Amino acid sequence: MRLATLFAALMLALAATAPALAETLTLRVQSKHPNVVDVEFYSRTRNIVWPGNKQVYSIKDDDRHSYKLSCQPGETICYGAWVRGNQTVFWGAGPNGKNACRNCCYTCDGGVADVTLNR
Numbered sequence: 001m002r003l004a005t006l007f008a009a010l011m012l013a014l015a016a017t018a019p020a021l022a023e024t025l026t027l028r029v030q031s032k033h034p035n036v037v038d039v040e041f042y043s044r045t046r047n048i049v050w051p052g053n054k055q056v057y058s059i060k061d062d063d064r065h066s067y068k069l070s071c072q073p074g075e076t077i078c079y080g081a082w083v084r085g086n087q088t089v090f091w092g093a094g095p096n097g098k099n100a101c102r103n104c105c106y107t108c109d110g111g112v113a114d115v116t117l118n119r
Contacts, residue, residue: 021072021073022070022071022072023070023071023072023073023075023108023109023110024068024069024070024071024108024110025068025069025071025075025077025106025107025108025109025110025111025112025113026066026067026068026069026111026112026113027041027066027067027069027077027079027106027112027113027115028064028065028066028067028112028113028114028115029057029059029064029065029067029079029081029115029116029117030059030062030063030064030065030114030115030116030117031059031061031062031081031117032062032116032117032118032119033083033089033117033118033119034119035083035084035085035086036058036059036060036083036084037058037059037081037082037083037084037117038056038057038058038059038081038082038083038084039056039057039058039059039067039079039080039081040056040057040079040080040081040095040096040097041067041069041077041078041079041080042077042078042079042080042093042097043071043075043076043077044075044076044077044078044105045072045074045075045076046072046075048071049097050067050069050077058084059081059117064114069108071108072108073108073109074107074108074109075107075108076105076106076107076108077105077106077107077108078092078093078097078101078104078105078106079091079092079093079104079115080092080093080094080095080096080097080099080104081094081117082094082095091104091117092104092115093105
C-alpha cells in the first residue's frame, strides 16, 4: 500500500510541475487594399502579441498569408491590421489592439480561420 501512495504522490508532483499545454491557431490573412498592410495578433487572455518585439507582419500583395500562432488552449486571439503609414485606416482591433471589434477574435483550438481585409 505504501508503494501505491508514493506513486500517487509522485504523479501529483509531476502534474503540478508540467508545462502548460500548447495549441495552435492558424490565421490566413488576405489584403484587398492596394497599399502595404501591417498585421499583428493580440491575446485577449494574456499579455502576448505576435510577432512581438515591436515587429509586424507585412502584407504587400493580395495573396493569402498563413500565420501559425502557438497559443494556450481556449485563449482568445484577435487580429489588428492597418495601412502602413496611415494607422487611421485599420481592420479588426487596429494598431496595438486597442480598438473594439466585431468578428476579429478567434479561439486557440488548433483550427484555421480566414481573414479578408477589404478596401
